[in-house]
Amino acid sequence: MTDQHAPETSGRAIQHYGGQAVIEGVMMRGERSMATAVRQPDGGIRVKSQSLGGVYVGPVRRIAVLRGVIVLWETLALGMRALVFSSEVAAGIAPEDEEELGPGYIWLIVGVTLVLTAGVFFVAPLLLTGWLSSRLNGSLVVLVEGAVRLAMLLGYIWGIGFIPDIRRVFAYHGAEHRTINAWEAGAPLEVTSVRRFSNEHARCGTAFLLTVAVVSLVLFVALGTPSWWWRIASRVLLIPVIAAVSYEIIRLSGAYGRFRVVRWVSRPSLALQALTTRDPDDSQIEVAIRALQEVLSLDSRPSIAEGKMES
Numbered sequence: 300m301t302d303q304h305a306p307e308t309s310g311r312a313i314q315h316y317g318g319q320a321v322i323e324g325v326m327m328r329g330e331r332s333m334a335t336a337v338r339q340p341d342g343g344i345r346v347k348s349q350s351l352g353g354v355y356v357g358p359v360r361r362i363a364v365l366r367g368v369i370v371l372w373e374t375l376a377l378g379m380r381a382l383v384f385s386s387e388v389a390a391g392i393a394p395e396d397e398e399e400l401g402p403g404y405i406w407l408i409v410g411v412t413l414v415l416t417a418g419v420f421f422v423a424p425l426l427l428t429g430w431l432s433s434r435l436n437g438s439l440v441v442l443v444e445g446a447v448r449l450a451m452l453l454g455y456i457w458g459i460g461f462i463p464d465i466r467r468v469f470a471y472h473g474a475e476h477r478t479i480n481a482w483e484a485g486a487p488l489e490v491t492s493v494r495r496f497s498n499e500h501a502r503c504g505t506a507f508l509l510t511v512a513v514v515s516l517v518l519f520v521a522l523g524t525p526s527w528w529w530r531i532a533s534r535v536l537l538i539p540v541i542a543a544v545s546y547e548i549i550r551l552s553g554a555y556g557r558f559r560v561v562r563w564v565s566r567p568s569l570a571l572q573a574l575t576t577r578d579p580d581d582s583q584i585e586v587a588i589r590a591l592q593e594v595l596s597l598d599s600r601p602s603i604a605e606g607k608m609e610s
Contacts, residue, residue: 317479317502318590319378320471322464323389325587326381327475328373329594331356335381336590337388344586345388348593367546368539374504375409413538421515421534424448429527437524445516452512456505456574466577473498474579474587476572488588490581498576501552505575506568510545518544 318327324337334348355377360369424447431440459465480496481488500506518541522533552568555561579587 316482316591316594318475318587319374319381319504320468320475321378321381321385322468323471323586324381324385325471325475325478325590326378326385327587327590327594328377329598332594332597333377333381334590334593334597335384336586336593337385338582338586339388340391344589345394346589346593347384348597350597364543364547367543370546371539371542372409375412376405379405379408417535417538420448420451421538422531424451425530425534432524438520440524441520441522442516445512445519448515449509449512452508453571453574456508456571460574469575470577470579471583471587473576474583476500476503476576477579477584478587478591482591488592490584490588493584493588494581498578499569499572501565501569502549503568503572503575505572506552506565507545507549509568509571510548511541514545514548515541 316327316329318325320326321335321337324335326333326335328351331352332348332350334346336344336346339345355373360366424444427447428440428444431443435443460469474493476498477493477496478488479500481493484496486492486496515537518537519533522530524530525533552561552565
């Protein structure tokens with residue numbers, strides 16, 4: 300996933316383009332629209348697009364810190380819609396048989412996802428290291444907890460990379476990054492042109508996850524070791540704060556990537572992307588280009604600016 304904010308060093312004027320990989324395809328998010336392009340079993344490419352409104356493009360999305368929470372919700376909600384569409388296309392389901400996800404279903408899926416994430420990656424490390432409280436200094440216990448959290452995150456990403464279907468998603472992830480990199484550099488959106496760009500991108504969601512691990516460690520060390528139940532509650536209740544701060548850090552790293560110190564600090568995040576991207580083939584790059592071209596086309600239409608739906 301690439302966050303939807305282009306760096307100020309871009310070859311283009313500042314735009315809001317980014318995306319994420321799905322099953323046999325790529326979803327791209329523009330300034331006022333989104334599009335998902337998926338490779339069909341017969342070799343064709345099916346595209347589904349729509350204009351965005353409300354919280355996705357409203358003024359709240361431009362408020363520092365708060366926008367990080369909005370982007371987290373957006374990534375999950377829009378990503379879920381794109382993922383369901385891609386799974387239907389990959390399974391050969393005809394357009395007339397596709398099912399739209401209602402708001403209630405989206406809320407349910409996102410809610411379950413957040414609960415599982417909070418339980419596995421925030422509460423579980425605390426429970427696993429709780430027995431150290433009587434043996435180590437409070438700050439050391441929190442540091443060990445942070446190390447366990449990071450190890451679980453890296454282990455999960457590394458482990459799923461062995462699943463063949465996930466490896467293909469990771470290849471589409473690489474195609475998505477290369478296409479965004481090409482667009483931001485002002486290069487032609489053609490397969491041969493896009494191919495020469497890197498799989499790495501400073502605003503990748505993988506970089507966001509690593510930043511979350513570091514920010515949570517700093518914050519939890521600052522909180523110390525209060526009562527056991529408050530420690531558990533803090534791991535859950537502070538997730539929006541951690542996400543918001545992490546998002547602002549990612550934005551800054553993208554905006555000031557021309558400075559050597561920023562590039563140095565960003566190296567671990569970029570290196571981690573080696574686990575979540577693979578070199579794409581030409582057909583996968585073609586799908587990513589198609590998704591971005593659709594979004595660029597939609598954003599340029601007056602009907603999109605007026606908030607009308609496009610399909």
